[in-house]
Amino acid sequence: MHPVQNDAVETPTLGLRERKKLARREALIDATHRLVAEHGLDAVTVEAICEEAGVSTRTFFNYFETKDDAVLGHTPWPVDSPAAETFASGGPTGHLLADLQVFVNSLLTAAPIGRERLAVGLELAAREPRLLARHMAWMEQHRGQLCVLVDRRLGEASPYSAEMVGATLLFLTHATFLRWDAAGGTGDASEQVGAVVADLRSILSD
Template identity: 35%
Template sequence: MPDAEPGLRERKRRATRRAIQQAALRIALEDGLGAVTVEGISRRADVSSRTFFNYFPSKEQAILGDDPRLPDDESLRTFVDGGPVGDVLADLGALLVHSARELVEERGLVAERQQVLRANPELFSRRMESMREFQGAIQAAVVRRLERDDPGFAADADALRRRAGLVSSVALAALRHAWWEWSASETGTDLVDELQRSFAELGVLVSRSLV
């Protein structure tokens, strides 16, 4: 069953978050990173500085957008406990779909952010660090799942690390594939739909290789 459409309050929250990010990116593109200030962003987004800090801890984070992260709720516990379908890659895909629902944003922001990152290597490094942290969180969740699926793994820490690292790397590749398909699409596809499609195609490839 698809998630319910967000209510008015949630739509306003997302619109404000989007306006703040867009303002930060436009200032960086037009005047350079050094010209970006919290006051300037707030003025351009038509919000108070206090409202800005309700959404982002710094001007850099407003430019970078939300860091990817795993949900800390029932969906994560379901994955660790062996669900929802019992296949680790498919279940990880479902978990990432749940996570991605909070990362959906306009394609225009993606293109502008890429321009700013290319012009400012220090910001690009911060984005790469956040992705490494995200992969680490995925790998930690997979370790817990594999230990649950096969307690024998707990006796071989190196094998467990290698298997969990492989699973997390493959999952992250599927996520990147979905992201680029979504950002390059001219037909208005949804990021969540693209992510579901990428993991479904990955599942088909894996099952064929095992035949």
């Protein structure tokens, strides 16, 4: 595995302070990836990561709760993204299941840390089962935000249960992440969510 360089998502609207914060977060993620790839998760300490990245431990904890979060590149999830607004407003196709698939794809691929760092995190997570559990728990923390979007999408007159649609959204996100992780983060997440939906249809029609 090669260290990831210059993989930031272009953010021309960010101010200097925000760009510096993004660069520091990426440096911590890259340092964590290098050390974990070389020594294994359990052998790497937060102190070692900070020394590698040239920052203090206090700085590390301004960005991540644990080293596991740094491996996974956990950043504020883009639940308030343009894709989320499109979904809540009834798009992009007007068909609920198809739009759920598009939204799940956006949640998994619009990572501020960039596609390559995300792929490295997935590769490392495949070796460490506890990282998968951590990622699932992290996504679960966003249930409330997702439920607000689902409520907006469905409105009061919808024949669907907001609770059921929200649970479906979380399931698709979880299952797609696991499938994408098993594939080493290769390919497009939209391919994986499509395969998850196909499997689900097959199970329900059996």
